[in-house]
Amino acid sequence: xxxxxxxxxxxxxxxxxxxxxxxxxxxxxxxxxxxxxxxxxxxxxxxxxxxxxxxxxxxxxxxxxxxxxxxxxxxxxxxxxxxxxxxxxxxxxxxxxxxxxxxxxxxxxxxxxxxxxxxxxxxxxxxxxxxxxxxxxxxxxxxxxxxxxxxxxxxxxxxxxxxxxxxxxxxxxxxxxxxxxxxxxxxxxxxxxxxxxxxxxxxxxxxxxxxxxxxxxxxxxxxxxxxxxxxxxxxxxxxxxxxxxxxxxxxxxx
Amino acid sequence: xxxxxxxxxxxxxxxxxxxxxxxxxxxxxxxxxxxxxxxxxxxxxxxxxxxxxxxxxxxxxxxxxxxxxxxxxxxxxxxxxxxxxxxxxxxxxxxxxxxxxxxxxxxxxxxxxxxxxxxxxxxxxxxxxxxxxxxxxxxxxxxxxxxxxxxxxxxxxxxxxxxxxxxxxxxxxxxxxxxxxxxxxxxxxxxxxxxxxxxxxxxxxxxxxxxxxxxxxxxxxxxxxxxxxxxxxxxxxxxxxxxxxxxxxxxxxxx
Numbered sequence: 001x002x003x004x005x006x007x008x009x010x011x012x013x014x015x016x017x018x019x020x021x022x023x024x025x026x027x028x029x030x031x032x033x034x035x036x037x038x039x040x041x042x043x044x045x046x047x048x049x050x051x052x053x054x055x056x057x058x059x060x061x062x063x064x065x066x067x068x069x070x071x072x073x074x075x076x077x078x079x080x081x082x083x084x085x086x087x088x089x090x091x092x093x094x095x096x097x098x099x100x101x102x103x104x105x106x107x108x109x110x111x112x113x114x115x116x117x118x119x120x121x122x123x124x125x126x127x128x129x130x131x132x133x134x135x136x137x138x139x140x141x142x143x144x145x146x147x148x149x150x151x152x153x154x155x156x157x158x159x160x161x162x163x164x165x166x167x168x169x170x171x172x173x174x175x176x177x178x179x180x181x182x183x184x185x186x187x188x189x190x191x192x193x194x195x196x197x198x199x200x201x202x203x204x205x206x207x208x209x210x211x212x213x214x215x216x217x218x219x220x221x222x223x224x225x226x227x228x229x230x231x232x233x234x235x236x237x238x239x240x241x242x243x244x245x246x247x248x249x250x251x252x253x254x
Numbered sequence: 255x256x257x258x259x260x261x262x263x264x265x266x267x268x269x270x271x272x273x274x275x276x277x278x279x280x281x282x283x284x285x286x287x288x289x290x291x292x293x294x295x296x297x298x299x300x301x302x303x304x305x306x307x308x309x310x311x312x313x314x315x316x317x318x319x320x321x322x323x324x325x326x327x328x329x330x331x332x333x334x335x336x337x338x339x340x341x342x343x344x345x346x347x348x349x350x351x352x353x354x355x356x357x358x359x360x361x362x363x364x365x366x367x368x369x370x371x372x373x374x375x376x377x378x379x380x381x382x383x384x385x386x387x388x389x390x391x392x393x394x395x396x397x398x399x400x401x402x403x404x405x406x407x408x409x410x411x412x413x414x415x416x417x418x419x420x421x422x423x424x425x426x427x428x429x430x431x432x433x434x435x436x437x438x439x440x441x442x443x444x445x446x447x448x449x450x451x452x453x454x455x456x457x458x459x460x461x462x463x464x465x466x467x468x469x470x471x472x473x474x475x476x477x478x479x480x481x482x483x484x485x486x487x488x489x490x491x492x493x494x495x496x497x498x499x500x501x502x503x504x505x506x507x508x509x
Binding site for chain 2: 027028032035036038039040041042043044045046047049050169172175176179180183184187188189193194195197198201
């Protein structure tokens with residue numbers, strides 16, 4: 001177990017080192033959620049004037065969406081990096097080393113969860129500088145937990161895709177899932193203001209619960225009634241996609 | 255010149271079709287964003303100051319087209335950069351063809367991709383209930399501005415590729431595409447934008463291109479937005495097409 005922990009730690013450190021060694025690759029993923037937050041609130045800001053809109057400003061409503069987008073980008077990037085390692089042969093060397101497959105997977109997923117805190121922190125700093133009210137420590141901590149768990153979910157999915165296609169050319173397939181999962185929710189408006197078809201999709205989509213969990217401190221107060229569904233939803237997502245990734249990891253190279 | 259240009263344009267298009275990872279993001283991401291914007295913000299047409307439209311989908315079609323055309327420009331840039339990285343560009347330079355055909359062929363392909371983008375979004379719009387107020391004439395205007403803008407954005411991509419010489423740098427401008435787009439009236443009426451988008455949009459050529467494409471869809475053919483749209487798209491073609499040729503000469507000189 002200790003040796004497994006050492007392998008996981010080494011893989012996490014390697015992934016985190018990449019941020020410093022190849023900042024050019026990390027910068028777009030860090031900047032993009034903030035750009036979306038600023039852009040969407042400047043463009044669609046007037047939507048907050050609609051009757052039935054829950055938030056005081058569209059920016060406060062959209063900040064949690066940016067946090068989850070950061071998680072989605074980071075998760076997808078983990079899959080793209082794995083595909084690159086497969087293409088360059090580095091992953092094959094990992095497979096022949098005497099480390100259990102679960103350690104390799106946990107290293108990848110753990111690095112995604114930690115790296116997701118980077119775009120989230122940058123986004124929040126910019127949002128607070130632009131006048132978004134401080135939502136409280138409980139909101140930020142809960143947000144961090146949910147963001148890390150969603151990043152782990154998307155990373156697991158991206159790992160499944162990377163192991164299946166074994167090429168960076170599959171990157172759009174990895175990215176589109178997070179894009180859809182985060183935005184086909186109550187991202188832009190409360191359910192009452194949505195088109196019927198999107199309301200239905202948002203209701204079915206478990207990420208809506210995660211988003212509402214992150215959003216609650218920004219729009220109103222943090223309540224257990226909004227917190228537990230978010231935790232259950234994200235736990236379910238991590239479990240399902242983590243198991244799929246583990247299945248893929250066990251099958252590769254066999 | 256013409257034969258070489260056509261051959262290179264055909265090759266560029268064939269490669270785009272063979273590599274769905276190039277074409278897919280150009281159509282899939284704007285289509286998804288179109289669905290999300292339309293489904294999530296359809297009630298915004300009730301806001302005071304929003305122009306008279308049949309639905310938010312009609313209004314958003316132009317935004318989706320401009321977004322896809324910009325991504326098409328990035329795609330053209332990445333393809334050119336990959337040819338430079340892979341050595342094909344050097345072989346082209348060494349071959350007995352006019353140098354200008356290298357850039358013009360790529361831009362011709364970008365124009366065809368522009369027509370593909372317009373066709374895709376007009377079809378999606380009509381399938382999901384949009385109406386083209388300008389009729390057949392309006393559709394032709396949308397094609398004209400869309401193809402011109404496609405060539406112009408392709409020229410921006412080629413210029414970046416010739417200057418940067420690597421695909422990852424060109425790919426890195428992806429977020430900037432959204433910055434430029436958000437700072438325009440592509441997604442929402444200019445009068446309803448918040449700072450800083452409101453005042454930047456007034457000077458952003460994308461606003462005029464989007465409004466030029468949008469006018470025939472939501473309002474019929476009216477001279478002012480259409481002429482401004484054509485002028486803005488043609489301006490992008492002339493400025494960035496010219497700069498691409500200059501960059502090509504600079505690269506040949508350096509080589």
